[in-house]
Amino acid sequence: MALHNNSAVSRELVARATQFSRDNNGYGGGDIAFIVVSGILVFFMVPGVAFLYSGLSRRKSALSLVWAVTASNAIVIFQWYFWGYSLAFSETATNGFIGNLRNFGLRKVLADPSPGSPLIPELLYSFYQMEFACVTVAILMGALAERGRVLPAMIFCFIWMTLVYCPLACWAWAQNGWGFSWGVLDYAGGGPVEIGSGVSGIAYSWVLGRRSERELRNFRPHNVSLVCMGTFMLWFGWLGFNGGSAFGANLRAVMAIWNSMIAASMGGIVWCLLDYRIERKFSMVGFCSGSIAGLVAATPSSGYIPQWASLIMGIVVGAIANYATKFKFLVRIDDALDLYAEHAVGGVVGLLFNGLFASSEIIALDEVNTSTNGGWLDHNWKQLYIQFAYVCATVGYSFVVTALIAKAIDSIPTLHLRASPEAEALGMDDAEIGEFANDYIEVRRDYLDWTPVYNKGDSDSEIPMAAGDRHARPDVNGHAMPHDGPPQNGSAGNGTLPTIAEKNTEEALAS
Numbered sequence: 001m002a003l004h005n006n007s008a009v010s011r012e013l014v015a016r017a018t019q020f021s022r023d024n025n026g027y028g029g030g031d032i033a034f035i036v037v038s039g040i041l042v043f044f045m046v047p048g049v050a051f052l053y054s055g056l057s058r059r060k061s062a063l064s065l066v067w068a069v070t071a072s073n074a075i076v077i078f079q080w081y082f083w084g085y086s087l088a089f090s091e092t093a094t095n096g097f098i099g100n101l102r103n104f105g106l107r108k109v110l111a112d113p114s115p116g117s118p119l120i121p122e123l124l125y126s127f128y129q130m131e132f133a134c135v136t137v138a139i140l141m142g143a144l145a146e147r148g149r150v151l152p153a154m155i156f157c158f159i160w161m162t163l164v165y166c167p168l169a170c171w172a173w174a175q176n177g178w179g180f181s182w183g184v185l186d187y188a189g190g191g192p193v194e195i196g197s198g199v200s201g202i203a204y205s206w207v208l209g210r211r212s213e214r215e216l217r218n219f220r221p222h223n224v225s226l227v228c229m230g231t232f233m234l235w236f237g238w239l240g241f242n243g244g245s246a247f248g249a250n251l252r253a254v255m256a257i258w259n260s261m262i263a264a265s266m267g268g269i270v271w272c273l274l275d276y277r278i279e280r281k282f283s284m285v286g287f288c289s290g291s292i293a294g295l296v297a298a299t300p301s302s303g304y305i306p307q308w309a310s311l312i313m314g315i316v317v318g319a320i321a322n323y324a325t326k327f328k329f330l331v332r333i334d335d336a337l338d339l340y341a342e343h344a345v346g347g348v349v350g351l352l353f354n355g356l357f358a359s360s361e362i363i364a365l366d367e368v369n370t371s372t373n374g375g376w377l378d379h380n381w382k383q384l385y386i387q388f389a390y391v392c393a394t395v396g397y398s399f400v401v402t403a404l405i406a407k408a409i410d411s412i413p414t415l416h417l418r419a420s421p422e423a424e425a426l427g428m429d430d431a432e433i434g435e436f437a438n439d440y441i442e443v444r445r446d447y448l449d450w451t452p453v454y455n456k457g458d459s460d461s462e463i464p465m466a467a468g469d470r471h472a473r474p475d476v477n478g479h480a481m482p483h484d485g486p487p488q489n490g491s492a493g494n495g496t497l498p499t500i501a502e503k504n505t506e507e508a509l510a511s
Contacts, residue, residue, distance in 0.1 A: 025111045031119045034249040035128055041240025042131035046073050048233030049138040053145070054437055055226025056285070056337055058215075060427025061146040062222060062437035068141040068150050073134045075157045080130040081106055087166035089115050089129070089174050096178035098167045115175050117247035117368055128244060129173075132189055133165055135241070139197035139343060143204035145336035147211050147424050150432055152415040156204075156405060164200060164401050168192035168394060184390045185354040185375070185383065187256070188245035190300025190347040191394040198344025199395050200402040202328070202335050207406040208418050210334040215424065219336075223438070224284050231288035235264060238295045242302045252303055252365035259302035259310040260295060266314025267294025267321070274322045286322075289342060293321035296346030297353070304358035304374065313357075317349045348391050355384030 050069040054062040076084075086103035093099040103109050106126060114125030137157050144153055171179040172186040179186070186192075210216070221227055242260045246253035271290025275283045297317040298310065305313070324341035328334065335341075358374035375383040410417045423431035430436070 025121065027121055028119065028248070031248040031250075032121075032124060034253070035120050035124055035244050035247060038240035038244025039124075039128040039131050041237045042128070042135060042244070043237075045131075045135045045234050045237035045241065046070075046138050048230045048237055049135065049141075050230070051226045051233065052230030052288075053142050053337060055223040055228075055230060056221045057145055058219070058427070059222040059438055060436075061429055063435055064150060064428035064433050065141065065145060066437065067433055068144050068148075068153060069138045071150065071154055072137045072141050072157045075154055076134045076137050076161055077130065079158050079161045080126075080133055084133065084161055084166055085109065085126045085129065087162065088169040089126075091115065091175060093170075093174070094176050096171075096176055096181065098170050099174060114247070116173060117366070119248040119366075119368065125247070129169070132193060132241070133161065133169075135237075136165060136189075136193045136197045137161065139193075139339065140201050140204070142337035142339050143201040143208065143335070144428075146215060146428060147419055148204075148208055148417060148428075149419050150428075152409050152412075152417050155415065156409055156417070159405050159409070160200065160402060163405060164398060165192060165196055168196050168398070171390075171394075179390050179393075182390075183373070183383070183386055185304055185358050185387065186300045186351060186390070187303035187354075188242050188299045190351040191390060194296050194299055194343045194347025194350070195391070195394045196398050198339045198342070198347065199398040201337075201339030202333055202344070203399045203402040204406050204417075205335050205339075206333045207403055207410060208334070210332070211336070212421065212424060216334070221285055227285055227288050231291060235291065235295060238264075238298075242295075242298060246303055246366050248366060248368075250366045252362070255307075255362055255365055256298075256302040258307055259305065260298040262307055262310040263294035263298040263302070263314035263317070264291045265294070266311055267291055267297070267318035270315050270318030271322045274319060289338070290318045290322065293317050293342045293346045296321075296343050297350035300347060300350040301353050301358070304354050304362055306357070306359055306362060309353065309357035313349065313353050316353075317346050320349060321345050344395070348395075351387050351391055352384070355387035358383065 046069060050066040053065040053069065057065055083101060083104050085106060086101050087099045090099035090102040092102045109122050109126050111121045111123065114120050114122045116125050116129075120128075137160070140157075140160070141153065144150070169192045171177045172184060172189070172191050173180060179191070184191075189196075238260055239257050242256040243253045246256060268287045268291035271293065272282060272287040275281075275286040294314045294317055297313050301313065302310065321341050324345040325338050327340060328338070355375045357377055359377045360372060360374045363372045363374065364370045373380045373383070375387075406417060409415050419428060419431060
């Protein structure tokens with residue numbers, strides 16, 4: 001009798017759990033929970049981009065990029081709510097280029113099946129796609145590096161989202177978009193996200209102009225630990241970016257996660273080895289750059305191709321993106337953070353790999369797209385030129401429209417995009433933000449080169465300031481401080497660095 005009662009209770013609990021796992025409109029609770037978590041993971045990529053860019057820049061401009069990424073995130077959230085989602089995904093638009101204002105202010109965006117999949121409601125889909133847009137603009141903000149003003153950049157973000165990102169998203173993913181209707185295979189954003197940010201980044205950099213030659217000489221990242229941390233935050237969030245693009249807790253999501261891991265790993269190894277052959281050192285920045293290039297290539301392809309193809313793709317994109325960093329020198333565009341080489345080139349590689357290696361067997365793992373054709377693996381020979389034409393359209397549109405928007409804003413009084421030469425020399429943190437990522441006093445490596453002799457009874461007011469300031473300019477006019485001992489190591493002995501003339505004299509005496 002007890003066993004019977006226990007069985008009855010168990011069946012009742014199972015029935016309740018099953019009912020609880022479905023909402024009023026028949027969506028699976030597991031699918032909804034998975035996409036909610038995936039969207040939150042995508043949001044985690046925004047601070048990842050901020051830390052990556054901060055570490056890659058000079059110390060004096062590190063915080064300005066964090067601010068730009070953070071503020072642009074807020075701009076995109078408002079734009080997407082205001083009319084961005086409607087311009088990208090409204091179901092009643094039929095022109096194939098851009099949506100209409102049917103869903104202005106997220107009107108009528110509730111429990112209907114989403115444009116991306118019947119597995120999740122449109123309200124959740126709109127949130128998930130908003131995070132894609134936030135990450136795209138965050139990547140684009142790398143074009144400001146060390147010379148771009150942040151206020152006009154925020155105005156640019158709103159306009160760029162409206163005129164560039166929303167049309168690109170409509171082409172690839174809207175039910176009536178021309179790319180979607182034509183059969184373009186773009187899983188998680190090779191066109192809107194990667195080509196959109198990478199090509200637009202180099203267009204914005206072109207309008208900004210090159211940094212001064214003084215700033216271009218001896219440029220190196222100021223904090224490689226931040227670069228590494230930002231990269232792994234991105235990698236972590238990217239699993240939600242690519243995994244969640246299956247729009248359900250299904251095997252296609254797992255396949256996308258597997259492909260992302262493989263491509264990122266191989267891209268990092270290949271990039272690092274290519275750098276090693278020249279420097280004979282293992283570069284952490286190189287490994288991070290290659291890993292990001294692999295993740296970029298996996299963005300459009302991870303839900304279409306098998307794992308062995310992702311391994312090949314990681315090797316290919318690691319090599320191609322590494323060599324693509326030289327492109328900016330050929331065209332003399334100061335793409336400081338290599339947006340074009342990593343994001344645009346990586347997106348192109350991933351999209352073309354779809355034309356070759358996309359498999360209908362992989363696509364059908366979500367149990368929704370069971371009749372979608374793959375690429376050459378499925379003997380669908382025309383898919384490659386469809387992918388190539390789509391790449392050409394997204395590259396051309398992104399560059400031309402972005403350059404026109406940037407030029408138009410730059411021509412408005414008080415909204416010029418480029419900081420003054422004085423602000424550039426001072427650093428964008430001091431000139432634009434007023435705070436610093438790392439406030440510090442620069443000293444020499446040899447402690448005795450700068451430390452004055454301490455005399456008992458000296459007051460704090462008599463202690464000189466240490467040599468150097470936060471902008472790496474030596475302080476040769478420090479306050480003299482009397483002391484009993486002789487100058488140490490040939491230095492001035494009063495807390496200041498020697499002048500150029502003094503250094504030349506010391507070197508001549510030493511020789």
